[in-house]
Amino acid sequence: MDAFTKPIGATATSTTHFPRPTREEAEAAVRTLIAWAGDDPTREGLLETPGRVARAYGEFFAGYEQDAKQTLAKTFKEVGGYDDIVLVKDIPFNSHCEHHMVPFIGKAHIAYLPHDGVVGLSKLARLVEVFARRLQTQENLTAQIIDAINEHLGPRGAAVMLEAEHMCMSMRGVHAHGASTITHRFTGVFAEDRIEQDRFFAMLRR
Template sequence: MDATTKPFGAVATSTAPYPRPTREEAEAAVRTLLAWAGDDPTREGLLETPARVTKAYGEFFAGYGQNAGEILSKTFKEVGGYDDIVLVKDIPFSSHCEHHMVPFVGKAHIAYLPHDGVVGLSKLARLVEVFARRLQTQENLTAQIIDAINEHLGPRGAAVMLEAEHMCMSMRGVRAHGASTVTHRFTGVFAEDRNEQDRFFSMTRR
C-alpha cells in the first residue's frame, strides 16, 4: 500500500481505502463545513481553524498508525508463580463515533488470567488508546481490545468492559444527557465460568 493512504499524522494501514488527501485539501474541506454551518471561514476567529482541525485530527485518530502487537510484545515471566486475575480498571478513554464523528467518553476495565507471563500494566492502557483513537463503535472497540489480548498474550481467559457516554445521544437526537452505555465480552475461562464473571464484576465495582 502506498504511503498516501495513511490518515493525518499516522502510518499507512490497511484500514484506509482511499488515497490520503493533501493537508491543503483537508483544510479546504474544513472551510467548506464552516461555511455550510452558516459562518464565515474568512473572518479572523476562523482563519486558522482549518489548520487547527487537521492537526487535532492527527491526534484524535493516531491509533490508525499504532500496532497492538508491538505494544503487547514484551512480557514478564518472573511473577512468583502468580496465575490469578490481573485487572486494570477505570482506564479513561475518548473515541469518536463513526456514524456522526462526535466523541464518546468513558472508562475501560480489562482483566486476564495469565498463561505464560504478564504484560506491563501501562501497556493495557496504551492498548485501549490504539483502538479508541480511531473512528469506532463501542461494540467494535470492546471486541478489538479483547481480541488483541487473546492474540498477543494467549491468556487462559480475558474480560473487557467499557462504560461510556456518547455525545451523539447527549448533544443531538434524543439529547439523553448522562445516559451510559455498557458493553462487555468474555473469552476463555471467563466465558466458561460464571463465577469468574461474577468475580470480575465484583472487582471492577470495589
C-alpha cells in the first residue's frame, strides 16, 4: 500500500494516497541534495549513497505501509478475570521530525484497563512502530497511539506517555543537547480519575 498519513487531525488509522515517486526519482533527489550541500555526488564515496538512502528511507518510513487495526486485531479473553492495569513501559522508538526530517529518539509507556480481553504485549511495541516510522511530531505520535488503542481495543481507559530527545534541537538551532520532551494523554477512566493517573505514574517509577 503506497500511502502517506494525513496531517494532525486525521483518525488513528486513516490514510490519504499520493502518487509515490519511482526509486530512480528518489535517488536523483538525493544526488541533488548532495550537490546542494556542497559535495560531488559523482565521487567514489558518494556514488552508491543515493541507493543506500532510498533503502534506508524504506526502513525509516515503513509505518506508512503498516496498519494499526491489523496490529491489534488478535486479543486474548482467557485471562483469569484480570481487569487491572496492563502497562508496558520503556518501549524504545525512533521517529523523524516532520519539520526538519531529522530523528527524535526516545521511549514510550503504554497502559490500559482491559474491557473485553487483552492484546499480546509485543503488539503494543509494534503499534508504536506503526506510527513512529512516519514523519511525525511527538504530540501527534502520542495521540495516534492512544487513539488506535481506544478504537481497536475498546478499553475502559488508556494512558500513553512518550519521552524523547529531538535532534532538531540538539544538532541544530539551539543545540540543546540532552533536552527531553515529555508528552502524555489519558482517556476513559485514566482521564476521569486522578487516582488512576497517580497509579500509572507510580508504576512508571518502579
